Every structure is written in C-alpha cells, then in structure tokens.
Amino acid sequence: xxxxxxxxxxxxxxxxxxxxxxxxxxxxxxxxxxxxxxxxxxxxxxxxxxxxxxxxxxxxxxxxxxxxxxxxxxxxxxxxxxxxxxxxxxxxxxxxxxxxxxxxxxxxxxxxxxxxxxxxxxxxxxxxxxxxxxxxxxxxxxxxxxxxxxxx
Amino acid sequence: xxxxxxxxxxxxxxxxxxxxxxxxxxxxxxxxxxxxxxxxxxxxxxxxxxxxxxxxxxxxxxxxxxxxxxxxxxxxxxxxxxxxxxxxxxxxxxxxxxxxxxxxxxxxxxxxxxxxxxxxxxxxxxxxxxxxxxxxxxxxxxxxxxxxxxxxxxxxxxxxxxxxxxxxxxxxxxxxxxxxxxxxxxxxxxxxxxxxxxxxxxxxxxxxxxxxxxxxxxxxxxxxxxxxxxxxxxxxxxxxxxxxxxxxxxxxxxxxxxxxxxxxxxxxxxxxxxxxxxxxxxxxxxxxxxxxxxxxxxxxxxxxxxxxxxxxxxxxxxxxxxxxxxxxxxxxxxxxxxxxxxxxxxxxxxxxxxxxxxxxxxxxxxxxxxxxxxxxxxxxxxxxxxxxxxxxxxxxxxxxxxxxxxxxxxxxxxxxxxxxxxxxxxxxxxxxxxxxxxxxxxxxxxxxxxxxxxxxxxxxxxxxxxxxxxxxxxxxxxxxxxxxxxxxxxxxxxxxxxxxxxxxxxxxxxxxxxxxxxxxx
Numbered sequence: 001x002x003x004x005x006x007x008x009x010x011x012x013x014x015x016x017x018x019x020x021x022x023x024x025x026x027x028x029x030x031x032x033x034x035x036x037x038x039x040x041x042x043x044x045x046x047x048x049x050x051x052x053x054x055x056x057x058x059x060x061x062x063x064x065x066x067x068x069x070x071x072x073x074x075x076x077x078x079x080x081x082x083x084x085x086x087x088x089x090x091x092x093x094x095x096x097x098x099x100x101x102x103x104x105x106x107x108x109x110x111x112x113x114x115x116x117x118x119x120x121x122x123x124x125x126x127x128x129x130x131x132x133x134x135x136x137x138x139x140x141x142x143x144x145x146x147x148x149x150x151x152x
Numbered sequence: 153x154x155x156x157x158x159x160x161x162x163x164x165x166x167x168x169x170x171x172x173x174x175x176x177x178x179x180x181x182x183x184x185x186x187x188x189x190x191x192x193x194x195x196x197x198x199x200x201x202x203x204x205x206x207x208x209x210x211x212x213x214x215x216x217x218x219x220x221x222x223x224x225x226x227x228x229x230x231x232x233x234x235x236x237x238x239x240x241x242x243x244x245x246x247x248x249x250x251x252x253x254x255x256x257x258x259x260x261x262x263x264x265x266x267x268x269x270x271x272x273x274x275x276x277x278x279x280x281x282x283x284x285x286x287x288x289x290x291x292x293x294x295x296x297x298x299x300x301x302x303x304x305x306x307x308x309x310x311x312x313x314x315x316x317x318x319x320x321x322x323x324x325x326x327x328x329x330x331x332x333x334x335x336x337x338x339x340x341x342x343x344x345x346x347x348x349x350x351x352x353x354x355x356x357x358x359x360x361x362x363x364x365x366x367x368x369x370x371x372x373x374x375x376x377x378x379x380x381x382x383x384x385x386x387x388x389x390x391x392x393x394x395x396x397x398x399x400x401x402x403x404x405x406x407x408x409x410x411x412x413x414x415x416x417x418x419x420x421x422x423x424x425x426x427x428x429x430x431x432x433x434x435x436x437x438x439x440x441x442x443x444x445x446x447x448x449x450x451x452x453x454x455x456x457x458x459x460x461x462x463x464x465x466x467x468x469x470x471x472x473x474x475x476x477x478x479x480x481x482x483x484x485x486x487x488x489x490x491x492x493x494x495x496x497x498x499x500x501x502x503x504x505x506x507x508x509x510x511x512x513x514x515x516x517x518x519x520x521x522x523x524x525x526x527x528x529x530x531x532x533x534x535x536x537x538x539x540x541x542x543x544x545x546x547x548x549x550x551x552x553x554x555x556x557x558x559x560x561x562x563x564x565x566x567x568x569x570x571x572x573x574x575x576x577x578x579x580x581x582x583x584x585x586x587x588x589x590x591x592x593x594x595x596x597x598x599x600x601x602x603x604x605x606x607x608x609x610x611x612x613x614x615x616x617x618x619x620x621x622x623x624x625x626x627x628x629x630x631x632x633x634x635x636x637x638x639x640x641x642x643x644x645x646x647x648x649x650x651x652x653x654x655x656x657x658x659x660x661x662x663x664x665x666x667x668x669x670x671x672x673x
Contacts, residue, residue, distance in 0.1 A: 027360060027372040028501035030523060031509060033539040040367065040540030041453045060573045062455075076454060081573055081602065085224030103453070112453055129366035130453040130540070131340045137218070137226025139252045140420040141339060 041112055041130020045101050049073065049111055053094040056080065062134075063110065064090070066098070075100070075111040078125050082134020088116070088123045101130070198270035198581050198594055200563055200672060206293045207267050208238030210314040212391060212405040213247075213298055214413040216334060216424045217307025218575040218601055221252035225574055225601065227335050228252065229424040230307065231415035232260075233314060233390035233405050234277065240264055242277060246390050248403040248415045255419040257387075257403065270581045271296070271565055271672055272595060287597035287608070289565040289579045291670035297567035299579040299599060301606045306599035308569040308577040309424075315408040319391045321383050323409045325352030327432055329506065329525040330397065331533035332414055332425030333450065333544050340366035341451040341542035342423065345533040346398055347430055347506055347525045348375065354382050360505060361398040362523050367453070367540040372507060372523075375399065431528035434504040439529045441467035443550035443623060445647045447655040448536055449569075449666045450543025455481030456571045457543055458666040459536070460647050460657035462550060462623065463496065463512070471496030474512050475624050476520065477645040482661040485517055486625075486645075492516035500526075509537075551650030555622040559651040561586040566596075568642075568667025570658060574602040576665070581672070582612065582630075589615040592630055598637065610634040614641075622648055628656060 051068035062080040066073045075098055077083060083090070090096070100113040114126040126132055214231040232247025242263030249258060263277040271290040275298075276283050288298040288311060300307040317323075329347045336342040346361035359375025381395035381404070391406035395414070400423070402414040409429070416423030433439070447460040461476035474494045476487040488494050496512030506526040513519045524532040530549035536542075553559075567579040582594025592614045598607040614630035626646040632639060644656040644667070651671070658665030 026503050027374055028503060028507055030362065030369065030371040030537070031511075031521065033367065033369055033521070033537055062573075079455070079573060082224060085222075087223075110454070126453075127338055127340050127366065129338075129340050129368065131366045131451065131542075132453075132455065133339060134224065135227075135451060135455065136335045136339045136341070137221055137224060137252060138339065139221035139224060139226045140335075140422070 040103055041101050041114075041126070043101070043128055043130075046099060046114070047102065049075070049098040049100070049113075051096065053090045053092060053096050055092060056090075062132075066096070066111075073111055074109070075113050077113050077116060078132030079134035082125070082132070082138075083123070085134070086123050088118070088121065090118070094118055100126070197268035197272060198563065198583055200268075200270040200581070202267050202269055202271040202273075202290055202293075202672075204240045204265070204267045205238045206271075206290060207236045207265060207273065208293070210235050210245075210316060210390070211311045212314050212407050212413050213309060213311040214405075214415065214424055214426065215298060215300060215307035215309030216422075217300060217305060217569075217577065219251060219305040220604075226252040227422055228305070228307070229334060229415055229422050231403065231405055231413045231424060233392065234260060234263065236265060240266055242275070245277070246387050246392060247277075247279075248392075248417065250416060250419060250422040250424075255415075255417040255422070257392075270563070270595070272579070272581050272597065287579055289567065289581055291565040291672050295670075297565060297579045297668075297670075299567065299577045299597060301597060301599050301608075303604045303606065306575050306577050306601040308567060308579070312407045312411070314391050314406065316389070316391070318406050318409045319383070319388055321354055321381070321393075322352045323406070324350045324381060324412065325409075326350060327358075327430030327506075328412070328427040329430050329527045329533050330412075330414060330425060330427035331535075331544050331546070332402075332416060332423040333542075334416065334423040335421060336365050337418065337421040339420075342366075342421070343450060343535050343542050343544040344398055344400070344423070345523065345525055345535045345544060346375075348379065348397060350381065354380050356380055356395075356397065358505060359397065360503075360507060360525075362507070362535060362537075363398070364535055364537060364542050364544075366542055367538070369537055372501070373398075428527050428531075430506060430526070435500055435506040435508075435526055436504060437469050437498075437500045438467040439500060439506075439526060440465040440498060440508070441529070443473070443552070444547045445550050445649050445655055446534055446545060446547035447647070447657065447666060447668075448534060448543040448545035450536070450541065452480050452541050454483070456664040457481065457541060458570065458657055458664055459543065460645060460655050460666070461487070461625075462647055463510075465498060469497050469499065471498055471510065471512055473624075475647075477625065477657045477659060479658055479660075479664045481664060484659060484661060486659075487514050487517060489514065489516045506532075548649050548653075550623055550648070553650065555618070555648050555651055557588055557591070557618055558586045560584055560616065560618070560648075561591075563672040564654075564669040565672055566594075566656075566667060566669040568644075568656060568658070568665045570663060570665035572600075572602055572663045576600055576602070576663065578667075580610075580612070582669075584616060589617060591615055592628070607634070607637045610637040616646060616654075626654075628654070 054065040057063035234245035290296040348359040356379035363370035580596025656667040
C-alpha cells in the first residue's frame, strides 16, 4: 500500500476562484448549540472519581458499576472492545481511578470517563471533547506519529 | 471450514458459521468467529429480472466503515470508480482510501461479480494489495447499495452508474450543496454541511459551511481562500479529480453533472460524503413548504446515534406535525410523547443561498436544533446542532400522493448500517405484498464486525405495518430465519418518502441502526 498520495497544485485555480467571489455574500448568524438533552462532555467540569470496580453493567457494555465512598456510580468507558484491544482488563475488586465528567440527562446520570487508571496503568478512553476513542480508532493517530517521525 | 456456495459464489472463500457455534452465542453479533461446520445450501434468490448484464458501465462508489488496524478497529473511508463489462468482469478502475496507514489512491487490476435475479450481487476487486469482497444490491441498473464483506473490514455505502460525458471540469458548474462526515484529525466525530458555486473552470465561489466537531459548532463560515477543483489528468476517464472545499482537501468522483462523491484526504482526518447540484434560485422563508421526511446519523458522547422523522413547514417559518425517533446508544426517544406537546420553527438565511436553521421543542424531551442547506425546495442536507451531538443527513419532501399497502407492494432493495458493540452492515432485498401484515419476505448479506463474521443469504420475514396516517411513523419489523444467523428480530420506525423510498431508524436498545429501502423495477 506504498503508493504516493496524489497532490495537485491549486494555485492557478485558486486565483480564478478569488476573482469571482460575489460582493454581497454574508454569513448568517447561527444560534448557539441548544442546551444538552443527552450526555454532554464539558472538559471544564472534569473531576476525578476513585472507587472499586464492581462489574460491567451488561454483557458487551462499556458501562461499569463503580463502588465509591458516596455510593455506586455508573461510568461509561466507551466501547468495551477498545478496552480489550488495549489489553486493559478489569476484575471485580480492582481499585480504579477515572477522570471525566458526570452528566445527567432524562435517561439517568453517568460518569463519562476520559481516562482510566488501574495501578500504574492508564488508558485514554475519550478525546478532550468527549468522543470515545474506541469508536473511531486511535490507531490512526499512531500512524500519523509514525509518518511524521519517518518524515523527520 | 470454507464452503463454496452455489449460485451466488464467485470464487471467494467464505466462512459459513456452524449452527452449533451460532446457537452458543449469547449475544447477537458477539465474538462468535469460529470456523468449522457444514455446507449450507442457500435459499434461492427472490424474484426479479436482474442479470449480470444489469451491471454494465462505469460505477462510482462511496463507503465508510471500520477496519482492523493493529489490535483494534479503526474508522476508514473509500470511494472510487469501477468498470463492469456486463458479463461478470471488472475491467478496471481506481479508488481512494483513507485507512489507518494513510490516504492514497489504488488502481484496480481486475475483479468479478455475479448478479442474482433479485438484484443482490457479489463483487470482488483486486489491487496491488490484494482482493476485497463486497455484496451489493441493485435498486435499478443505475444504482444500488454496497457492503464490504471482509473479516478485516466492513463498510457500507452506495454505488451509482456514472455518465462519462460529465467527466470534465466544465461539467462541474453551478450551485452545489454537500454533506461530508467522519472524523477530525483528533478523532472527534465531524460533520460539515455546505454550499458553493462552481464556475466550470476550477474556481469556487460563494462557499459557506457549518462544521460540527464533537458537538462544537463553527457557526456559518465562508470558505477560506484556496477553494478550487480540477480533474486528475491520469484518471479523468474514471471521473476522478481533486477539490478543496471549506479548507479541506478531497478526492472526488463524478457521477454526473449533478452529483459528485467526495473523500477527504487530510489524513488522519477521514471524511466521506457527496455534493449535489443546487437549484438556482433565491431561497427565502417560503422555499420550505410542505411535508418532509428526515434522517440523521452520527454520534453523541455516549456512542452512536441515529434519528429520523417527519415535519411540516408552512412557508412562513412555522413547523407542525413533528414526529421523531432517536436512538442514542440504545436510549430511545420518540416524539411526540404520550402527554407532551411540540412547537417548532425555522429560518432561511438572508443571503438567499439556501442555508437555514430549524428547531423544535418538546415539552418533555427538550429542544432539538438543526441547520440545513437546501439543494432545492424539496431536498436539503441536514445537521443536528445540539450540545454533545454530531450527526447529519438529509430531509426530503414527502409525496402528497396517498401511500397504501397496495401502492407500497413490490420488490424493494434495502440496506442498513450501525453498531452493536462495533459496526454492523447489511444489504438485501425483500418482496412486499399488499397484505396488512406478514408482508415482508427476503434475503440479506450481513457483516457482523464485532465477531468478524460475514453472513450471506440470510432469510428474513416480517411486516411493514402502515399507520392510519402513513405520512407519520410506520413500523418495519423483520425476523431472520437462517441456519447460520443468530435468530434476531430487527425493529425499525419507518418514514415513507413516497411509495418507492422509505427511511428507517432502528428502535432496538441493543443496536443502533439506520437504513433505507428503495423500490426495484
């Protein structure tokens, strides 16, 4: 798969494009995003949650039950397969630490975990904006880093 | 073991999942990837008049899905053009892929296909890296839905007959709207909807876009300098070119002068979508009038999300008769609720270029907000703009002609895509009778990526149940009946565009699916 990426210069075409922009074009003002009606990730509200792993909420689920000093919390780790692919295992009784945001909706409250730590082992689960990494494949970022290294 | 399947097999070894192993699967589409078992005689294809000759000419395709990358799965996209000879052979073509190792074009060395009478078909394509496998279903000789069926990759999308007369820069002229979606360079879900004017000489004017990255909105922006396009002189005969829109680089494949498939090449970002011609008119509030059906797909911070429904616009900024089904990572919302009320409104941008906003508020479920760009008064690209949600799709005018079980009867191609613990994709065909229930019978192929298992010729039956007012929410339930496929019932809310087209939203809590059906000739 070592074919070069095809690159085409747009220089001349861009000059043509610039000449034709309509003078009257104005962007419309868009309203701000509506208040969250589902889980929403606001990084400024990140907290650290410590507790003992009880179990996964259901078979195949990436949601876990975590026993904390304040009671049992549901935490969302994202796709469970991502944990397995990252060789990050959880067993009942494990002490873990989560960094994330508690999000309450009409469907209940869940702690959206961005990072999970067990002992000296830590795994990023979400992007800084809360998107589950396992949903789209963190390997792409690794590939980019390798490409950038080889370019240097 | 691998078993050749008579009738629909074209020289590719396929796993037939043993019945015992399937029965042992506690979850549908779980980690049941074992080998072994016996030869399964597939059911005969459904009715229809398709043959290999139905698939002849140049076809552009676009897909997105998941691939194995190292030890985990990763989002990827592909778009390209293939030439079919009408006799089961692929004689050439090229595609662009955006995979976990980069974004680049690959030339096809050959391939083969076999079309069944019901339009369901098998395809393999060979390039310098190996052979990939697909199932596709033709809704007509001009278009169909396609599904990648490799254990290492699943993907779904469309394929369309190309018009080689449109393979020139001068044919890309006039207004276009587009919708691309996928992931950003930081792996956030990303959707961009936009409009622009192509001048037929490689220039782009009046470019406006709205981006939504992981629920963070750009607001409407003008295209930055550098927007332009040109044909690829090496592969112009495939309709391939390159284009920069909204500050992002794409490879494109021309279907015809009104439709262009786009594949983002700014790795590690990966985007796919298409641009469609925009009707040349000054768009105002009155442009949006009548009944519309919509469908959206994307992600929330909890996981995959799909939605669909319908609304009516009065041409004066007011929305009524709003119905919605949303499946957010298995959490279901149906509007209107039993006791709730909904009010809605919309705006069309003062610049008259077709953009606008649309909002409704349910007294129980809250506010749902969207933006759109109209391709015409009957069609738009559509993006949700609620906090924490990145999803996009389209809305289409709903036919005023009364839909009945009689007018809906016939053969329909269908496809759906979505996720359980990872992506699942299906394509197939069913016959719909004019009975009120037990009216669906057909076959599908299915790639269950969570278990890395591919299923072929899966029988299914069920009902499309029309509501007393079919313009609202209808119900499609189908149950599999196959020796190989874990017994399953798929539940959908069905929104009817017209007697030929239905948009589907999965309403199961164990999977998040969106799909569509399209009448066959």
